[in-house]
Amino acid sequence: MKKIICLFLLTWLGISLGCSSSSTSASMNSMSAYPSVSVSMKAGDPSVNDSTDKITVNFSEQIDPASVSGEVKLYRIKTGGATEEVLCTTSVDNNAPMQLVISRQDGAKLVEGEQYKIVVSGRIKSRTGISMASDFTGYFATNYSFNLGSEGIAALNGERSQIICISDIHLGADLAYSEFDRNGTGNGAALADFLNKVRQSPNVKELVIAGDLLDEWFVPSDVDTYQGKTQADFVARIAAAHKNVIDAFKNIINEKKIKVTYVPGNHDLTITSQAVESILPGISQARDVKGLGTYSPADRQELAFEHGHRYNYFCAPDPISNRSITNTDSIMPPGYFFTRVATTSVVERIKGEAVTKINPPDIKLSSTDASQVMLYYYYLSFKGILAGLPIKEGFNDKIIKTNIDGFTANYALSDIFPYQTQAGGPIDVNLYKGAQDNWDRRQEMNLVPVKIPVKDAITQAAYSTDLDDKSETQYFKNPASTKRIVVFGHSHVPLIKASVNNKSQKTIYANSGTWIDHNPGLSTMHFVVITPKKSTDSTVQFVNLYSYSKNGTITQLPNPQAITDLD
Structure with a gap:
């Protein structure tokens, strides 16, 4: 969003991408200007900057110092949008005549944790008499210098x-x-x-x-x-x-x-x-x-x-699918079982054991039934995850010990993966049977405010x-x-x-x-x-x-x- 704001700001100030500032100002017969701090066009979306003791406004033309006095204002924005002027000095650097430097009169940095508005008047002129097309107004905020020291952050004045x-x-x-x-x-x-x-x-x-x-x-x-x-x-x-x-x-x-x-x-x-x-x-x-x-x-x-x-889909509580297996109020979602296998893969590789990629049996989708299609997407999603988790055990080995959340048996990857008993036949699964059909009900039970379509939930979750x-x-x-x-x-x-x-x-x-x-x-x-x-x-x-x-x-x-x- 900030990139969009910056592009809009540059365009608004008369700066054309791909052209020099001088050629732009000549073609538009007006000056352009932009400050050294990042600014936003909206008071409700101030750009965040570190605190600084000076702001440099860069112009596209050499500035006439006689036109500057009183034409740049800096304000602190207070509750409700009221403003308080920050007394500043302005000066044109003779060694950089296209730059106008703004500093607080007391020489201090801008106060951290505050919002500011900078206004550069269109009445400022170049040495050749060119001015900006209009006033420039930008909004920015000064970030805190964060620390966790016992002395605290000075700008918070002891506030917890x-x-x-x-x-x-x-x-x-x-x-x-x-x-x-x-x-x-x-x-x-x-x-x-x-x-x-x-x-x-x-x-x-x-x-x-x-x-x-x-x-x-x-x-x-x-x-x-x-x-x-x-x-x-x-x-x-x-x-x-x-x-x-x-x-x-x-x-x-x-x-x-x-x-x-x-x-x-x-x-x-x-x-x-x-x-x-x-x-x-x-x-x-x-x-x-x-x-x-x-x-x-x-x-x-x-x-x-x-x-x-x-x-x-894989990590939200599932209070529906496996109740007939656990005979408890279990909520463990399918991601749990694959994380157990992922951990095994990590540990076995750290130990230098001989691991191989697990290839689940292929499934061919031949049905247009919505439930079957979603179960097929579920298969593809987990197959993609498993591709990066080589282990020494086999697909049908009962390697996953549970004894948690009502599960007591040992399970194999084949218990979690959808399967077909014959090529092109119905797709089935042992654990989380019907989860794709119960997704909307599961979301209701999990207090999801805006329902997520089951296809998106399965295919985008990773x-x-x-x-x-x-x-x-x-x-x-x-x-x-x-x-x-x-x-x-x-x-x-x-x-x-x-x-x-x-x-x-x-x-x-x-x-x-x-x-x-x-x-x-x-x-x-x-x-x-x-x-x-x-x-x-x-x-x-x-x-x-x-x-x-x-x-x-x-x-x-x-x-x-x-x-x-x-x-």
Whole structure:
């Protein structure tokens, strides 16, 4: 969106792409100008910049210094859109006569966490008498210089208002195969250090864990997850394996200065609230139906935090398909079984074992029946995933030990994959029989606001962009939703993007990434920071994305966004 705004701005100012500024101004007989800070045309969508002590306005012609006085104004925008002029000095650099430099009279930087409006008058002239076609007005916001030091962020004036969101930590019960802090040499110490700094920060008000804190899924297929014991025992083993991290969370909770809220993810969707409470006493939990939850702070109802698996065919709770097999209120979705096989593939390759690609028997679709077609798409989707998961075991080997969520048998890949008993005949499946037909009912039970067509749900689920798009369909374009900022986890792909809702108001979506040791092709140890507008006469709140490093360095990731109440 910012690229579109910039192109529009350049066109509006008389700058033509592919031409020099002088030839453009000559052909249009007017000057063009653009500031050194990124600006937006809309007060409700200010571009985000770091704070600066000067703004340079670049003109397409050499400026007549005599025409400058009083013709450039800088304003701070206050609550309700009122403006307050920032007293500035303007000067033309003799060594760069096409540049006009604007500085605060006191020489200080612009105040962080504020929104500004810059107005450059069309009365400014070039040395040859050319002026701009009209006034130029742009809007921008100055971002905070983020830190987690005990001294806090100076521009927040001691306010405890920030919300930090992390997700997809994936604490495992056995460090031999855990995705997080494997063998005790991964990201465990860094996360504990990060959490200790969060606890000491005077500006953090809330810490949100947007799912996949604990991991029941990333377990090799030949391992009995609970080791013949209970879920409570399993969770206790996780807490013991990651004692430094759990202790760091507990210290934050026990101090009671920062509210800590947990939202379920798919890898911990069957872990009960009692089990979570047993290792993190006093933690707040946001749950709606079993295995799902969405959190909106009581005083920030325009925000929504959830994991995002609610909208995924393979990861959303399935309270329908296997009840006749488990004879319990099981909700485990099909993605669980394939994650068990994926873990086996990872572990066996790490050990250097001889693994081979698994090739499920071919299926030939000969029916136009909608249910059969969807089951065929289901087959193709899982076949594509399995292609990258070689294992030493065979397709029909009963390698997946369960004893979880009502499942007690051992299962083979052939139990999960659709099959035909004769070429071109009916397609059937052992587990998740009829899931494609029950998808709409499953969505209703999982409180999905805007129904997702089953074909899209099956064929698009593997793409991280599909999850990102759900922020639009389920929230921003949903007339029943009032959310302006939405944060998901789940995909492990950190990002921030802006859009508009059906009321033409700016909206912001962020994904909080992951803290697993190795995030293929991407960085890891991410966190989102939401800083609301200041309590004193301010209009703008910020959404930033950062990464943490093992040496404690915090790095800002691209595309910070700001949102105002001026739409």
